[in-house]
């Protein structure tokens with residue numbers, strides 16, 4: 001009887017002890033939240049990014065006093081727009097690990113903004129504004145947010161698949177997309193929003209391809225609403241953390257029923273769910289405080 005009940009303990013339902021996680025862009029913002037979620041529960045977490053100093057700061061600050069003795073935060077520099085760099089990352093990690101339990105494709109950039117409301121004035125005003133956007137800006141956004149996710153997943157396939165064949169759970173990929181890839185408003189950044197919609201479709205395609213018996217890797221996505229990060233604020237503090245000031249009007253101004261921006265626990269719970277639940281395939285989980293209900 002007791003055994004029948006013990007599986008329901010939260011520590012068994014969300015047990016990542018001894019797991020290996022790789023979080024791209026794990027030194028700041030959402031990636032750091034997810035890295036802390038896994039590391040504090042006993043996983044060895046490799047965080048990657050282009051800035052070695054930002055990764056070192058994250059590892060030193062947040063890896064030193066983890067709740068679980070087996071947890072670790074390990075910095076490794078890598079650029080996900082560069083195939084050779086992605087390959088080096090996978091090779092480097094494979095020297096230390098026989099498997100990767102979860103890959104979080106999180107590193108992303110947002111590109112430039114345009115004032116889309118110019119169409120209320122005239123067609124020429126709108127055309128002038130949108131024509132100013134750089135082709136290279138669009139390419140950079142897609143190279144990081146879409147192409148980078150694709151090749152990083154491919155590079156880690158053997159290590160992810162090894163989890164499924166060596167342990168009682170499946171290796172899985174979590175792609176960080178966005179509510180920006182779902183809402184019909186451009187939020188003033190067409191390139192970013194369309195790249196995030198592409199991530200959601202890439203998520204479906206990879207989920208379909210990687211579920212095959214020779215691979216057995218689950219693929220899911222989290223579509224965050226507004227979370228504090230270097231992308232959404234002025235930057236980050238000496239602990240790599242960012243803050244969004246929230247007053248009583250915040251929820252109304254932003255159209256967020258929860259009345260606040262996303263918190264670290266909100267993101268941690270979503271990532272642990274998709275990593276641990278063995279029955280979720282090909283989903284995009286929106287974690288947005290109700291933002292999409294007001295901005296469908």
Ligand SMILES: NC(=O)c1ccc[n+]([C@@H]2O[C@H](COP(=O)([O-])OP(=O)(O)OC[C@H]3O[C@@H](n4cnc5c(N)ncnc54)[C@H](OP(=O)(O)O)[C@@H]3O)[C@@H](O)[C@H]2O)c1
Pocket residue numbers: 024025026027028029030031048049050051052054078079080081106107108109144176177178179180223224225226227228229230231232
């Ligand atoms: N914060 C939000 O409200 C929100 C909402 C929805 C979705 N998202 C998504 O969440 C993800 C994380 O963003 P964030 O908001 O947490 O912003 P962030 O703090 O700016 O984090 C982005 C991270 O990605 C890394 N990165 C960027 N380009 C890279 C590259 N080419 N190679 C390797 N690493 C790279 C950055 O480090 P380096 O500069 O050192 O490389 C940085 O640590 C992104 O995909 C973003 O689109 C964010």
